[in-house]
Amino acid sequence: MVLHSPAVVPAAECDRYTNESHPHEAGYDSYMAGYVFIRMSHLQTMQGISAQQPVPPRFRRYLEVMRRFQDKVNIIRASIDHICLVGEDPVSRRPQWLYVTLAPSRAATINSAQIAELFSPYGSVDIRPLDGTHFLVAAHSFYCAKDILRAYRSHKLIHVTYYNMWKHSRAVQVLLWTSISVSILGIGWTFLGKSS
Incomplete structure (x- = not known):
């Protein structure tokens, strides 16, 4: 329930999409993507706007508000919340494991x-x-x-x-101990070679 919520009406030949679900059908998937985009754009645009505003926002205003999400892909359950297709990815804001x-x-x-x-x-x-x-x-x-x-x-x-990767990772521990063992063997081999 948002003020001036836009009406999304499919074309006459796609009227069945309003009452029935047809997932993975190209027309239906396109309709749903557009529907979600318009609804999200409206919610973002209306944040902080007074209820006394008599005129609904134009589509151009939606595009201006949504520009900050352009070229960003949402990532679920990852160390970052999205990736940027253009520019640097954001710094992780997730807690440590x-x-x-x-x-x-x-x-x-x-x-x-x-x-x-x-x-x-x-x-x-x-x-x-x-x-x-x-x-x-x-x-x-x-x-x-x-x-x-x-x-x-x-x-x-x-x-x-x-x-803590150094303390809890088995792979890191094996690599660390292998490196230490190889180093000790190398030093021992060098020392024995010089003494003989």
Whole structure:
């Protein structure tokens, strides 16, 4: 219910689109894309406009208001909320990942869906299992991440902390220890070669 909401009326030969759904039909998909664009444009344009404005905005005004979204593609559940087709992508405004460790006694009894259910009172989360006892959690907001950390600060069976690649990534740890081992072998080989 927005003031001066535009009426979107399909052409006579496409009248069936007003009462029936025809997904993946080219005409219907085009109609729905246009419908959503007009509605979103109107909502954006009418923000902050007084209810006493007697004249509805012209289409040109919609285009001016929507220009800030031009060449930007929305990304769902990613570290950034959109990508720019022209220019630099935005800086990430997502919270840092959470790293969940289960007590060995609970490893077989809790899966990623159950963890998502446990964390759901604090907000929307995405869970990625790493193995039977470790999970990565992407929280939808900083408040959600902080609330989860606070709630599970002293939990006996589920430990939650911020994810640290150097500390928690198995691949990074293997690479680091391999590099250290190769370096030590190289130094030892060089030292033994010089002494003989």
